[in-house]
Amino acid sequence: MDKRDLFRDNVLTSGHRACSGCGEAMAARMVTDLIGPDAIYINATGCLQVFSSHNQQSAWQAPWIHSVFANAAAVASGVEAALRAKGKNTPVIVQAGDGGTFDIGLQCLSGMIERGHDILFVCYDNEAYMNTGVQRSSSTPHAVRTTTSPPGRLANGKHELKKDVISIMAAHHMPYAATATIAYFPDLKAKVEKAMSIKGPRFLQVLSPCPLGWMHDSALSVTVSRLAVETGLFPLLELEHGELTGVMRLAEQKPVEEYLRPQGRFKHLFTGKEGGVELRHLQALADARIRRYGLLEADTKWDTARAMQSERNGRGGYVSTSTSGGAEHGA
Amino acid sequence: MKQLLEGSQAVAEAVRLCRPQVVAAYPITPQTHIIERLAQHVANGELAAEFINAESEFGAASIVLGAVASGARSFTATASQGLLLMTEVLYNIAGLRLPVVMICANRAVGAPINIFSDHQDSMSVRDAGWIQLYVDSNQMAVDMLIQAYRIAEVCELPVMVCMDGFLLTHTFEPVVLPSQAEVDGYLPAFQFARTLDPTQPMTIGGASEADNYQEYRIAQHHAMENSLAVIEALDAEFEQQFGRTSGGLLQGYCLDGAQIVLLGMGSLMGAVCDAVDNLRTQGEAVGALSLRCFRPFPAQALIQYLSGAQRIIVLEKAISIGGGGIVAAELRAALYQAGITTPLESVIGGLGGRDLTPEVIETIFKKRVEAETEMTNHFAPNHIITDEIDSGGKAHG
Numbered sequence: 001m002d003k004r005d006l007f008r009d010n011v012l013t014s015g016h017r018a019c020s021g022c023g024e025a026m027a028a029r030m031v032t033d034l035i036g037p038d039a040i041y042i043n044a045t046g047c048l049q050v051f052s053s054h055n056q057q058s059a060w061q062a063p064w065i066h067s068v069f070a071n072a073a074a075v076a077s078g079v080e081a082a083l084r085a086k087g088k089n090t091p092v093i094v095q096a097g098d099g100g101t102f103d104i105g106l107q108c109l110s111g112m113i114e115r116g117h118d119i120l121f122v123c124y125d126n127e128a129y130m131n132t133g134v135q136r137s138s139s140t141p142h143a144v145r146t147t148t149s150p151p152g153r154l155a156n157g158k159h160e161l162k163k164d165v166i167s168i169m170a171a172h173h174m175p176y177a178a179t180a181t182i183a184y185f186p187d188l189k190a191k192v193e194k195a196m197s198i199k200g201p202r203f204l205q206v207l208s209p210c211p212l213g214w215m216h217d218s219a220l221s222v223t224v225s226r227l228a229v230e231t232g233l234f235p236l237l238e239l240e241h242g243e244l245t246g247v248m249r250l251a252e253q254k255p256v257e258e259y260l261r262p263q264g265r266f267k268h269l270f271t272g273k274e275g276g277v278e279l280r281h282l283q284a285l286a287d288a289r290i291r292r293y294g295l296l297e298a299d300t301k302w303d304t305a306r307a308m309q310s311e312r313n314g315r316g317g318y319v320s321t322s323t324s325g326g327a328e329h330g331a
Numbered sequence: 332m333k334q335l336l337e338g339s340q341a342v343a344e345a346v347r348l349c350r351p352q353v354v355a356a357y358p359i360t361p362q363t364h365i366i367e368r369l370a371q372h373v374a375n376g377e378l379a380a381e382f383i384n385a386e387s388e389f390g391a392a393s394i395v396l397g398a399v400a401s402g403a404r405s406f407t408a409t410a411s412q413g414l415l416l417m418t419e420v421l422y423n424i425a426g427l428r429l430p431v432v433m434i435c436a437n438r439a440v441g442a443p444i445n446i447f448s449d450h451q452d453s454m455s456v457r458d459a460g461w462i463q464l465y466v467d468s469n470q471m472a473v474d475m476l477i478q479a480y481r482i483a484e485v486c487e488l489p490v491m492v493c494m495d496g497f498l499l500t501h502t503f504e505p506v507v508l509p510s511q512a513e514v515d516g517y518l519p520a521f522q523f524a525r526t527l528d529p530t531q532p533m534t535i536g537g538a539s540e541a542d543n544y545q546e547y548r549i550a551q552h553h554a555m556e557n558s559l560a561v562i563e564a565l566d567a568e569f570e571q572q573f574g575r576t577s578g579g580l581l582q583g584y585c586l587d588g589a590q591i592v593l594l595g596m597g598s599l600m601g602a603v604c605d606a607v608d609n610l611r612t613q614g615e616a617v618g619a620l621s622l623r624c625f626r627p628f629p630a631q632a633l634i635q636y637l638s639g640a641q642r643i644i645v646l647e648k649a650i651s652i653g654g655g656g657i658v659a660a661e662l663r664a665a666l667y668q669a670g671i672t673t674p675l676e677s678v679i680g681g682l683g684g685r686d687l688t689p690e691v692i693e694t695i696f697k698k699r700v701e702a703e704t705e706m707t708n709h710f711a712p713n714h715i716i717t718d719e720i721d722s723g724g725k726a727h728g
Contacts, residue, residue, distance in 0.1 A: 037532065039529065054539075058537055060534050061532055063529055063532045064527075064532070065534075068419050068420060070419075071390065071392075074393030075397035075400075077397065078405070081353045081383050082381075083401060085398075111386025111387075115384065
């Protein structure tokens with residue numbers, strides 16, 4: 001008997017150890033359920049690995065392997081090569097956080113793409129090293145407070161900018177690279193489905209708020225990730241072979257303050273003397289991204305208002321891959 | 332039939348005969364000729380494998396990890412800095428109990444950067460959980476590589492075949508290559524139960540804490556200890572089928588009546604045996620012992636071979652900086668445990684490619700034997716006698 005039938009419901013099942021409101025847990029469940037259990041998942045070290053794979057208490061109902069922090073894309077390359085050698089075409093999926101993608105895992109990821117492995121690499125981007133207690137990564141945005149980029153007499157949080165990893169992906173001229181968030185499920189679903197329909201290396205960056213590290217109410221994870229898009233700070237994009245082929249248009253541009261205010265990681269900008277400068281700087285960064293990708297005038301019907309409408313009408317279109325009881329598992 | 336083959340070519344042919352499905356590597360001197368030959372075999376359709384050009388040795392080790400976890404027999408090779416860059420993954424492969432086989436083309440470790448042979452690279456990862464087998468010759472490299480896959484797959488432990496860079500990898504020697512049918516008869520198709528398979532979903536590499544982590548580590552240690560008998564048995568089986576032995580754990584030379592035993596690892600042993608021949612003609616009761624298997628450490632077998640010796644001289648091409656000779660320290664501990672207090676000299680030499688010629692080895696031998704009357708402490712500190720090696724090297728260089 002196929003052992004999958006015994007307990008299979010979600011690929012990432014309930015009962016794991018993620019924090020309340022964890023954006024990464026939501027994102028991982030959405031992505032893995034869209035792909036389904038007939039795939040091999042390779043996980044980098046990080047929150048997702050830690051909260052889901054404790055000894056004899058695994059939350060994974062699909063074949064899943066974790067090796068070390070930096071090598072998920074290389075392990076996946078080996079898995080994919082082995083499947084190719086055996087004439088199998090089981091999908092191979094990497095899951096990593098921003099540390100395992102932008103920083104320590106970047107070299108293996110670049111190698112995986114350059115060699116053209118048929119793998120989807122999913123980065124759950126929560127913009128810092130949350131698993132070790134909120135240290136800054138190269139994905140942490142400008143001016144954010146983390147434990148290793150603390151505001152102080154001489155500092156306003158992280159000095160540097162968030163690394164533009166999607167452009168690095170595009171520079172590999174890979175078949176498909178896209179950004180998504182947990183807020184717009186129909187958009188995420190379309191991107192996962194598109195990624196799964198394409199051969200070769202594919203990349204998906206999913207903005208995944210972390211209530212602990214971003215210091216917002218754990219009920220606001222979806223709201224905050226929606227505001228990241230609506231302010232232009234996190235554009236939703238699709239790039240094919242290095243060319244921009246799709247954006248989600250902003251029905252209206254919201255000021256960055258609406259995104260920053262609910263998050264304690266930006267609180268020092270509203271209380272400190274120098275905060276105003278950084279607020280203007282962050283607004284300028286959002287404006288620049290909106291101009292760069294044409295987020296206000298893009299020739300597409302797919303905008304934030306339409307995406308939200310679609311999400312409300314269809315409960316986000318999110319159903320479990322199981323044949324029964326799926327609707328109860330809405331995002 | 333014997334063929335004249337470079338060590339790298341010979342061992343690459345052995346790899347081909349073992350039918351790996353995935354070969355991943357990153358180039359580093361002196362490993363390159365091995366992977367170049369394999370790449371050509373794949374390009375010519377002579378080896379049905381995926382050849383993956385990794386972006387680093389860290390990536391190469393990770394690729395074979397993933398491939399073996401997916402049920403494909405795999406191969407990689409590296410040396411020196413590359414092996415150290417793999418270190419994190421080496422521990423992980425061993426902890427996951429994946430039967431990966433690799434060749435370490437032994438090379439010195441920088442700084443100063445040095446491409447020539449010593450054992451510092453593999454000795455530095457001795458605690459990673461890999462079986463380590465050191466070979467004396469190109470024939471033994473071929474034979475041991477084939478045995479390595481059997482050992483790895485029977486024990487579910489990774490195996491590192493250590494062959495001296497340049498001294499073996501770039502040296503031409505007559506080698507007997509077995510036929511494909513012969514190798515197929517010895518090495519069955521890869522069977523591995525713990526693989527990534529959607530019909531039998533399995534979580535591999537999950538987290539463990541104080542409640543059971545230690546049990547995993549103990550199980551790994553026991554598996555290594557149990558592999559001692561497997562290594563001997565599979566060498567005996569190899570000898571039965573191919574008519575050649577690689578010695579299993581250890582190989583003795585002129586040990587009959589030997590009062591003084593020279594012990595070492597790798598290609599060094601050719602020169603040691605020559606030195607033993609010379610010293611025997613001079614009336615010295617000397618023999619040699621080649622330590623083939625350093626991990627697991629074959630303490631019992633060593634004690635059996637060495638219990639009759641009156642003096643042991645360990646020659647080694649690696650050093651634990653601040654500690655001294657590594658093989659010597661472990662051998663001393665094993666002898667002490669068995670209540671044997673034979674004087675044991677630790678001699679470190681041959682670092683970074685410096686020749687340990689038979690003449691140098693004779694010089695070391697004579698100086699150490701002359702010093703015998705002055706030794707009062709059997710567990711004396713190590714003697715790192717670079718002056719002897721230096722003068723010998725100059726005299727004969």
